Amino acid sequence: MRTGRSPARSALIHLILILASFAMLYPILWMVSGSVRPQDELFGTASLWPSSVDLSAYVRGWTGLQVSFGQFFWNSLVISVLATIGNVVGCSLAAFAFARLKFGGRNFWFALMLGTLMLPYHVVLIPQYILFLELGWVNTPLPLIVPKYLATDAFFIFLMVQFFRGIPRELDEAAVMDGCSPWRIYWKIMLPLSLPVLATAAIFSFIWTWDDFFGPLIYLNDINTYTVQLGLRSFVDSSGASDWSALFAMSNLSLVPIFIFFIFFQRLLIEGIATTGMKR
């Protein structure tokens, strides 16, 4: 950490950050206010202050659907945790090969891997659905979890490749001299030194899986297997009667797990290098 600037400048930076924080926090405040105000003033006013406060939307939201919202939290948690582990494991293996190992066809595979990022999801949706139907995976969470272990999200491979390449090569060259296998280099050198990017990947996979809506919509049909996002959408039907207050109440609650996850993993992100003390 580099420190040593004047208190005045530090105060100014804080002031700017606090003002900016308000711009970042405003939607949350608005959502909290939206969850406690009467539903009939939700869409007509831009003000933050509710005319009256009523917490019943939280009770209604938690228990109002035929399945308790706790079940949705549990389902989302299981899927997100398993998907996160899958992404980190599957993608770091592939990324290590691309970043550090020399092999025939490397550029070819890498280009193909990037290519998988480019095709819009909506046109592969139906072939993919048929594939998972053939496998008997529809109406189970498997289509949302198993592909992550097979490193199908090229974003994370590319991300890790970029960071692995930033790790000094002398380290693994020395290890090769000592007769280390690629596996040991991956496990003993790469992963420990890559804590920031692994934490980054974990944060993104967890949050994106948690927020994902289209995948669960297509693959999970039974309300007992619904994720939080599907549960949230169940409060609202644009063609008829909806419970908007409950939607806002549960939206607020649904932010809590991912926020906690973020807080926890961002510490890894920041502390990672500092503790390993990479110097050369």
Next chain:
Amino acid sequence: MTPSMNRRSILKAGAAALSLAALGAPGLALAQEQRLRFLWWGSQERADRTNRALEAYKAAAPQTQIVGEFAGWSDYWPRLATQVAGRNAPDLIQMDYRYIFEYARRGALLPLDEYLGQTLKIEDFGAANIDSGRVDGKLYGINLGVNSSSIAFDAAAWEGTGATPPTPETTWEEFAEAATTFGENKPKPGYYASADAGGVEPAFELWLRQNGKALYTPEGGLGYEPADAAKWFALWADMRERGACVPPDIQALDQLNIETNALTTGKAATAFMHSNQFVGYQALNKAKLTLGPYPKGAKDGPSGHYLKPSMLLSLSAATGGADAAVAFANFLVADIAGAKAIGIERGVPASQAIREALTPELNEVDTAMVDYIALITPGVGPLPAAPPSGAGEIQFVQKRVNEEVGFGQITPEQAGETLHSEASAILQRG
């Protein structure tokens, strides 16, 4: 479309092992039971009512197990399309009046004519309400509720400005006059008498019918001339100019649903909507709303209204349990126990007997919808000609063209030409 057989079986074995560890997913049900899937769109209120009906049906027909699935309107269609495309369609499908043509003509739905009068006892719906489920002569959908275009307005707001609120006898001219008065005395800036319905297809359709025209001819062509459309766009251009309806940048925020309508967002005192949405509108509006028919073309002219299904119940062409599915459908629409469970939440029941049986249980808002259907029924016209293939796209063109007039990019005359030519091109493409 699928990878080689070997890989598939390998993955399948792995999947079976993994799925044991998966969440409490009841999928992978390999048991051979008479199990039907029923997919509908709607909110939790509808789900609760439907689940009550499913419970009641379990007692009536224990040999049939019906599993319900639901999603909100906009999520429903991609989910249904994916399942149909994957040859995994639900047995019972809640259908919309617009989409039924798309699905039935492509062979995704089962014709129900052979059940009519046998296990499907809906004769007392009346011919019009049965025929509204027909596509090209065959019955593909069972009417789940009767519906019509309508307006909902805040009568107190109208009266507060000294303007006369719309009545069933009000003509478009009188409506525009009163709305102008409203605009001159409006209680707050940015508040108008009416939403801008120039881009709303059902409104255009009703207006055409009042003038002896239609959206489509029975032969599948357009039922109006460019000049007719130009007159329609001019009507609304005039309204905007007089401050009688919301300006274009307010109207552009209307996504043709309840929560974004100018009435709900507090920008207008009148909305153009479907009568079965009245419950939803009242829930999101502080003011007490009144439900009424559209303004008329002429005092002694036709109202233009017709009764259409708020939604329909269809069977998948691929269902393995058609008899059981029809029996359940009949339970929902013709059996007092089933009908009581679903209430009038999906729309006003087409059967007079069911309607009367439900009347004692209705609240004020429900009653308003039932009364509205009763009010307009004597004056309704015949069902319009079926929309030709591809017609679903035209409503977006109309919305866009009305915006182009509103933002001053084209004149109403040009708008009439544009709509007519683009709509013709879409129909030609099919």
Next chain:
Amino acid sequence: MTMQSVATDLGGANAPAGAVPGAARRAWARNGPAYLFLLPWLIGFFGLTLGPALASLYLSFTNYDLIRSPDWVGAANYVRIATADPKFAAAMKVTFLYVVLSVPLKLAFALLVAMAFNRGLKGLPVYRAIFYLPSLLGASVAIAVLWRQLFASDGLVNMVLWQLFGIEGPSWISNPNYSLYTLVILSVWQFGSPMIIFLAGLRQIPTDMYEAAEIDGASKARQFWKITLPLLTPVIFFNAVIQTIDAFKAFTPAFIISEGTGGPINSTLFYTLYLYQEAFGFFRMGYASALAWILVVIIAAFTAFSFLSAKYWVHYDD
């Protein structure tokens, strides 16, 4: 440590090196371990990704309405897109504008904030968490409602403009001249992901390099240009490529204003939204697939160009 160290052409169009015939064992020794590491990805690619992608390529040469079997029509879909589809042109225009505006702004903002956060300041974890909040929200229904209210004629933005500058603003979000820009602002506001990646990249720069520079008497600005920026180029490159791909595929923001119709007057008709309308709204999956593959070619061209240019400005340590 110089900027001139040449980046390898990873991901370029180089053909795979052929195996030496009759030297299977040596080939295995050279390639085997790498392919073992790649094995999960290879299974996923061939088992899950490739099949559906090829299927969509095939469908792009057919009329496919999701329900009936696809009909082979040759290149008719592509011909129509190229010659008789005004909505294609409109969607392209919207999408390119969105890419060109949102990507640089978002990256610059994310880098700026990451730099600010990469110093010893009290309460940083709190700020970091707060600044990431908008990105946590994703494209939720609540964001849609909020954004419409912020940028409406009587929204917060206009209230501020009126109070501070006496300007009476229009309804930004629903005016076809401005609506796309409100979505660009949304994209920039959700800058959390590239910010975190920048932050991780900044943490990876060895501190002793700054210490050495300090001893040499290099100014902070000089340190930024000579140390921070060069060492951060792999991460900048990554963010630029990924954000560009994402912006080309932008889909969910379109639902905020128009619930997916692309209005007002096609001003928010994103390319993938148009494709989605064709596929699921109008039952033209074949046509939508053709649109998708055209997008793939465009994105691939951009990406290939980025990789070629990377030789000249991205610094790798290997």
